Amino acid sequence: MKMLVADDDRDLRELIGFTLTQAGYLVVKAGDGPAALRMFEAESPDLVVLDINMPGASGFQVCEAIRKRSRVPVIMLTVRGEEEDLVRALELGADDYLTKPFSPRTLLARIKALLRRAGMENSAPLAAGRVTLDIDEHTVRIGTAQPVRLTKLELRLLQMLLANAGHTVSTDRLLIQVWGHRNSADRQLLKQLVHRLRQKIEVDPATPQLLQTASGAGYKLVVE
Amino acid sequence: MKMLVADDDRDLRELIGFTLTQAGYLVVKAGDGPAALRMFEAESPDLVVLDINMPGASGFQVCEAIRKRSRVPVIMLTVRGEEEDLVRALELGADDYLTKPFSPRTLLARIKALLRRAGMENSAPLAAGRVTLDIDEHTVRIGTAQPVRLTKLELRLLQMLLANAGHTVSTDRLLIQVWGHRNSADRQLLKQLVHRLRQKIEVDPATPQLLQTASGAGYKLVVE
DNA sequence: CCTGATTGTCACCGTTTTATAACCGATCAG
DNA sequence: CTGATCGGTTATAAAACGGTGACAATCAGG
Incomplete structure (x- = not known):
């Protein structure tokens, strides 16, 4: 270190x-x-x-x-x-x-x-509900499906949502945690990242079951 | 919190x-x-x-x-x-x-x-009487009913009323706390906001049980 | 250096949310 | 009685928001 x-x-x-x-x-x-x-x-x-x-x-x-x-x-x-x-x-x-x-x-x-x-001491594999995140491998597995490769930012976003699984995380906090700044003008980045992540992990990206929008509040990962 | x-x-x-x-x-x-x-x-x-x-x-x-x-x-x-x-x-x-x-x-x-x-940034829901406000999720629940989604302003208004549950909050204070200014011409905004909020949380919005008017003074949230 | 993957930026759409305005009835002072 | 003020309601315009596709800039690996 x-x-x-x-x-x-x-x-x-x-x-x-x-x-x-x-x-x-x-x-x-x-x-x-x-x-x-x-x-x-x-x-x-x-x-x-x-x-x-x-x-x-x-x-x-x-x-x-x-x-x-x-x-x-x-x-x-x-x-x-x-x-x-x-x-x-x-x-x-x-x-x-x-x-x-x-x-x-x-x-x-x-x-x-x-x-x-910052999670630099323990790289414990995160999991909640059907979502299993392998941080070392940069992959998620939904249920028993084939693991999907994630990019660096997608991984960070999903990690944050997973850490607060079931609870809404505000856009501001996500911006800070993923990019490190709180320029609220950069909402667009988050929009895009969410969009791309949904393409990877949702069965039907148009009607998200896992990564849901809390309008006006932020996003949340739904677990049963 | x-x-x-x-x-x-x-x-x-x-x-x-x-x-x-x-x-x-x-x-x-x-x-x-x-x-x-x-x-x-x-x-x-x-x-x-x-x-x-x-x-x-x-x-x-x-x-x-x-x-x-x-x-x-x-x-x-x-x-x-x-x-x-x-x-x-x-x-x-x-x-x-x-x-x-x-x-x-x-x-x-x-x-x-x-x-x-301290890792405590997840706020517990705020509650008084039958009203439970979840700030993270932007929702209220009245009694055991289905949670209702609130907009940003509705949330702020209800938050303020809830923080002073049972007591009248003056229109001026509400204006300051929700919008950040006290331009008395903007009482229209408050009228509107109260109206919309009542549509969401009152059983019969025409005869408010929860969000009552204190004529000439302001509004108050009634809790038993 | 080249190439494909990743990330950032732009433009556009439809919807929701917020602001503005007008109208109504009740109340009250002059 | 009359006009003014207040709170409630309805209608509509303006702004913000979220989703999407296209494309440019940047990065990483060979």
């Missing part, structure tokens, strides 16, 4: 690096925004710890750039008393934040929670 | 309560430490917003008592410049904190992040 730590404060960077290394993670570091982006490209870490206040490019810009190409978990660091920054960070797609000062223990707890949530 | 707000500052308490109610959460309030603990016992909220400085029992004691029996997310409120309090609060098991003053938007962002972290 590789992690990128980006902070211009050398001491803090080293402290975080040490903490993570001790915990058994591989760590790469960057001291400013551009470096962080280069490192991100070069190392493709599994998680990013990102300070908001950095020379070169602010944490916002880095976060935005990362979100453009990846859904990797991002934890933002901020100094106390800049709550407005936090709101912006979370809206830009950051997954969590920490306010300085924080204890190494807190940092580790947050990181573990985040990894758990 | 039920939330407990404990703060001795009445104005702030109401402000927070209003913010959370508007966001669709059910809110219970307490003005001091002992009351907070009683409410916690009686209502078993899903999240607690806790001021550190309160008469009766300090926020610390309340937090500690809560942590003894529950892992419910706790957000502490503190005034700026009392950093040592924060450290203590976090060590006592608080999950997050906010420094006064803060914006409602910030509070909401934090709460959502916290709920996400």
Whole structure:
């Protein structure tokens, strides 16, 4: 598990690096925004710890750039008393934040929670009702039918719906979980993805039995 | 999703309560430490917003008592410049904190992040009397009847009435909470919305039993 | 570099939802 | 009595939404 730590404060960077290394993670570091982006490209870490206040490019810009190409978990660091920054960070797609000062223990707890949530620790085969999802193989099986291959996005969408099987998941949440941003203008993407997924998993895609629309609310996976 | 707000500052308490109610959460309030603990016992909220400085029992004691029996997310409120309090609060098991003053938007962002972290973002249905509102599904159920689909605005209106079940809510407040503005010319919108909602939830829409008019004042949801 | 698969973008359709307007009856003050 | 206001109702226009097909851009594997 590789992690990128980006902070211009050398001491803090080293402290975080040490903490993570001790915990058994591989760590790469960057001291400013551009470096962080280069490192991100070069190392493709599994998680990013990102300070908001950095020379070169602010944490916002880095976060935005990362979100453009990846859904990797991002934890933002901020100094106390800049709550407005936090709101912006979370809206830009950051997954969590920490306010300085924080204890190494807190940092580790947050990181573990985040990894758990991102499902990077357990790749348990998800199933509900007649739907069985094999994440490693990128396939679904409906009932006893032949498994169907899914694309990356289709898999993510179905994974989210499956995790909340029987309950409606709002379009906003799906947008965040699948693409990593909440630009509500991007409804079209979801429309298309749902359409394509239905072609694959529904007996009659025109009258969905599994992936149903909750008009005005979102979509839900129906299980008996 | 039920939330407990404990703060001795009445104005702030109401402000927070209003913010959370508007966001669709059910809110219970307490003005001091002992009351907070009683409410916690009686209502078993899903999240607690806790001021550190309160008469009766300090926020610390309340937090500690809560942590003894529950892992419910706790957000502490503190005034700026009392950093040592924060450290203590976090060590006592608080999950997050906010420094006064803060914006409602910030509070909401934090709460959502916290709920996400705790994996509790699925809200339980909101209910009063025979009316059960499922916010995720955008549906109401009256008694044991078939659930009825609601539109976005109908849902918001009913949510507000339900949050104040048994009490009249003024037209002005409804306008603000549903549409976000108080242009008194827009009373027509409310008239329409009430009409449409009655068609959906009343047995005989011409003689409303549930969504009754308080002439000259507003509307109220009658529950037995 | 080429090729097929995947993903993003656009345009269009029919339906649902929301906004706007007009009309009706009841009530009440002048 | 008259005119104004209020709440309810009906009708209609405007906007938003969801579904679909076509096609362009991008990505991944050979």
